Amino acid sequence: MFQGSMVALVTPMLEDGAVDYDALKRLVDFHVNSNTDAIIAVGTTGESATLDPDEHCEVIARTVEFANGGIPVIAGTGANSTREAIYFTRRAEELGADACLLVTPYYNKPTQEGLYQHFKAIAEAVPIRQILYNVPGRTACDLLTSTVNLLADIENIVGIKDASADINRATELIQTCADRMPVIVSGEDGNACEHMHLGGRGIISVTANVAPKQMSEMCIAALAGDFARARELNAKLDDLHKALFVESNPIPVKWAVHELGLIGEHIRLPLTPLSAQYYDQVRAAMTKAGVL
Numbered sequence: 001m002f003q004g005s006m007v008a009l010v011t012p013m014l015e016d017g018a019v020d021y022d023a024l025k026r027l028v029d030f031h032v033n034s035n036t037d038a039i040i041a042v043g044t045t046g047e048s049a050t051l052d053p054d055e056h057c058e059v060i061a062r063t064v065e066f067a068n069g070g071i072p073v074i075a076g077t078g079a080n081s082t083r084e085a086i087y088f089t090r091r092a093e094e095l096g097a098d099a100c101l102l103v104t105p106y107y108n109k110p111t112q113e114g115l116y117q118h119f120k121a122i123a124e125a126v127p128i129r130q131i132l133y134n135v136p137g138r139t140a141c142d143l144l145t146s147t148v149n150l151l152a153d154i155e156n157i158v159g160i161k162d163a164s165a166d167i168n169r170a171t172e173l174i175q176t177c178a179d180r181m182p183v184i185v186s187g188e189d190g191n192a193c194e195h196m197h198l199g200g201r202g203i204i205s206v207t208a209n210v211a212p213k214q215m216s217e218m219c220i221a222a223l224a225g226d227f228a229r230a231r232e233l234n235a236k237l238d239d240l241h242k243a244l245f246v247e248s249n250p251i252p253v254k255w256a257v258h259e260l261g262l263i264g265e266h267i268r269l270p271l272t273p274l275s276a277q278y279y280d281q282v283r284a285a286m287t288k289a290g291v292l
Helices: 021-032 053-067 082-094 112-125 145-151 167-177 189-197 212-223 227-243 251-259 276-289
Strands: 004-008 038-041 073-076 099-103 130-134 157-162 183-186 202-205
Touching (some): 004 212, 021 053, 038 053, 053 073, 053 082, 082 099, 082 112, 112 130, 112 145, 130 145, 145 167, 157 167, 167 183, 167 189, 189 212, 189 227, 212 227, 227 276
Parallel strands (some): 004 038, 004 202, 130 157, 157 183
């Protein structure tokens, strides 16, 4: 099952805005060689909001192709329309993804009953393993533990990425759902170490785009129960966790991956490249983490 350091992969782009598939292959190879435990394609960090449907599916297809079985691929297939989420989830299964990550519907603000029916309908329509994704700071929609508890009874809903930024939520989810939902992971790099201390199984990470080996080592220590070592490793990453959110994700992380020479600096409107005033802060955090 999915655990450890799982990267929410950026989607590299050319100057004209097209997806840079050569750079995508470099990124996949980089993570295979850096002991990343899984790749999440076309999530928030992968600019899913600005990819058209054909690009969305093509990025999933190419990521699966480039991974070639060397690393699990989890496809971002969530949408604020249940029918659209079913479409993307079905396509991801057809394209060979190992699982799907489904963000809560955004903007339309469904009730808890609506959320339950939404995720239940997707799970019943497509048998692929599915991981829920709760990020209320972006979606204006909070998937409550009581609703997750009901969804945990559905066999192919195997986990949740919790990016609520509430460490107490991790305790609730683990105590309530872990017996039926083994993939309870953090979506916040800053609390991933403590999340695993509480019983979580890892992180779907922005930081891993920039420091994959370091994130892998921290997760290995935490999952082995060596929290003194995990916290020591995480202390070197703490500034990077913060620096990668000085502007909206994925603006800083795409700039940082560009600094590593892996991708171009391009990003799609309405997002714009990182403001120059933050260059030194991000570089300093990268240096502290040992990647520059």
